[in-house]
Amino acid sequence: MNNTQSTELLFEISKTGRRCHRLPVCDVPVDEPLESLLPDAHRAAEPPPLPEVGEIDLIRHYTNLSTRNMSIDTNFYPLGSCTMKYNPKRHERFAGLPGFAALHPLQDDETLQGMLELLFHMQEYLAEISGLPAVSLQPAAGAQGELTALFVAAAYFRDKGETQRKKVLVPDSAHGTNPASAALAGFEAVTVKSTPGGLVDLDDLRAKIGPDTAVFMITNPNTLGLFEKQIQTITTLLHEQGALVYLDGANMNAILGITRPGDFGADMQHYNVHKTFTGPHGGGGPGSGPIAVREFLAPYLPAPVVVQDGDRYRLEYDMPKSIGRVRSFFGNVGILFRGYCYIRTLGPDGLKDVSEQAVLNANYLRARVAEGYDIPHAGPCMHEFVASARGLLREKKIRAMDIAKRLLDYGYHAPTVYFPLVVPEALMMEPTETESRETLDAFADTLLAIRNEEPDMLRTAPHTHIISRADEVKAAKEPVLRWK
Ligand SMILES: Cc1ncc(COP(=O)(O)O)c(C=O)c1O
Known part of the structure; x- marks a missing residue:
């Protein structure tokens, strides 16, 4: 086995005293020795046992590791339900521009105007594409978007005094995150059967809808890759009972600009920006799962949202009915940024x-x-x-x-x-x-x-x-x- 195929770990090639760099002696004058600034109880007795290697071995190690992964840049990646499309490299360059990449989220709004403007427009684009006017960019993945939307639904029903709505209906073809999100949000998940043709079984759905139904979560096109043709009948059935319809938007890549969840009756949806709008993903991250909802659900969205005041942009925290934050700062801005570039490029x-x-x-x-x-x-x-x-x-x-x-x-x-x-x-x-x-x-x-x-x-x-x-x-x- 030659060097480039080595399976040895850095720890195994470590040799005491080998280094990639040497730090200069500290030339900042201090009144007390550094050791005395940190109490003994908080100091490790020994230095951490890190591998000691030279630069060339370090570079080879990580370069070789990087070639062991399959990625969309190296291989065809037909992973169903994951939309592993090409991630344009232009977006990486734009996302790396110092005016965006070097921002700190704790900066004052006035110094973040470019980023806030971009996020505001992203909210608008996602509203337009879904046909659902109010957007929160906070959720960091599709699954967190589901959970956030179900918290929004729970807050809405609580506000209306309809606390008997304890059930979330989920088709048996749904992604496992749907029933998991329902349970985490405090609902009982109830399975709705599919027909042999792979669509929601309307008879089973009718039998399960009742005054205790809060939400029906539907994926359309569904995970079998089939468009739920009776979607309008389904959304009408739910609305007649005062329940909400949630669209799992993982499969938006099939319907962009062709139909809109808001138009076929969904009240809430999440996007997987990392799938539909080319955020590089795989191996568990990074993601972005914004949600879009109807106007009457807007007051319950996580605060803050980005708003426009004349020609300025700011974060709106004054949302007394908001479910509160679901993520730090403004969401996974790096992925939202790439999604914005994608939408702007394509139109x-x-x-x-x-x-x-x-x-x-x-x-x-x-x-x-x-x-x-x-x-x-x-x-x-x-x-x-x-x-x-x-x-x-x-x-x-x-x-x-x-x-x-x-x-x-x-x-x-x-x-x-x-x-x-x-x-x-x-x-x-x-x-x-x-x-x-x-x-x-x-x-x-x-x-x-x-x-x-x-x-x-x-x-x-x-x-x-x-x-x-x-x-x-x-x-x-x-x-x-x-x-x-
Ligand atoms: C249909 C469907 N819904 C929801 C999700 C959850 O999305 P995320 O992985 O971004 O949490 C996935 C992920 O694969 C999915 O395929």
């Missing part, structure tokens, strides 16, 4: 084009994948689709996970597997609009070829990576996060 026509291309790419890939895999739900699909490896399991004892792991050997990030839960052996694929036809064809050809490989080759994959098949349950339940 209304460009955003519509994004969704049309995303849907076209998904349907193309769906048709190619259907040459060798089950696709349980009738098309056309929206921006993603769900295939199933159940046929392969029957035929050859090959599972969705085996296909996903083998794809890594061919240089592809795996699709989402085993989600949504309503599809056995699910492989959920979202190509996004930024991929070329050649990439989609190459990926489909690989999937079709893998299908015919020796089953053992698949069951033991990946074969070309530094880490082979990990025990994912153990890794999640007993994570080893320290070197020793």
Whole structure:
């Protein structure tokens, strides 16, 4: 094994006395020795056991580590429900401009005018795209947006004296964060079944709506990549009972400029700015999950929101009914900034084009994948689709996970597997609009070829990576996060 493939940790190559740098002796005059400024009780007896390495080893170590990740900049990344589209590098340059990047959130509003103006317009764009006029930029991820909107709903019903509304209805195809957010916000999550065609079962929904229903959370297009065609019937049913409709906006990439949640009856929604509007994400962050709500819910939004006074911008804290802050400062400004650049670059026509291309790419890939895999739900699909490896399991004892792991050997990030839960052996694929036809064809050809490989080759994959098949349950339940 040569240097560039070394799996050694920095601690293992550490040699006492090696250094990347030397600090000059402190030349600031002090009245007392530095040691006496900090009481003994707060001082470590020994210096921390940090690795001691030279600069070249340090650089090689981190550069090599960086090449072990799959990223949208290195590989096709069809991870369903995650919208892993290309993140334009221009946005990185803009976000790094010192006038923005070097701001401190505790500066006075008067010295933050550029950033506040940008955030104000971002609020306006998100309101326009959703058809819901009041926006909070604070939530730091989609899941936090869900939770925030449910707190808003709870405050609204409390204010109306409708405290009997304890239930949040959630389709069985929903992302796990939906029932989790409902429970965290103090509601009882009730599952609504899907039809065999993959849409909300209206009979089951009717049976579950009642005077105790607070909110129905719906994802549209849903996680099977299908547009809920009866959405207006659904929102009317809920509104007739005085309940609210929440749109999980993770799948906005399919409908930008084509339809608006506010127009089809949603009262609240979150955005995943990191997905739809190109914030670089993956590996757990960073994210941004602003929410947009109808006017009558605006008083309950987290304070502060950004407002315009003449030609100045400021933070409005005077919101007596607000649920309070859900995040420090103004939200995840770095990701909001990139989203703003994206929206400004594309404009209304460009955003519509994004969704049309995303849907076209998904349907193309769906048709190619259907040459060798089950696709349980009738098309056309929206921006993603769900295939199933159940046929392969029957035929050859090959599972969705085996296909996903083998794809890594061919240089592809795996699709989402085993989600949504309503599809056995699910492989959920979202190509996004930024991929070329050649990439989609190459990926489909690989999937079709893998299908015919020796089953053992698949069951033991990946074969070309530094880490082979990990025990994912153990890794999640007993994570080893320290070197020793
Ligand atoms: C349908 C759906 N809803 C909600 C979320 C939660 O979003 P986030 O990961 O930003 O918290 C996701 C994330 O994958 C999702 O796919």
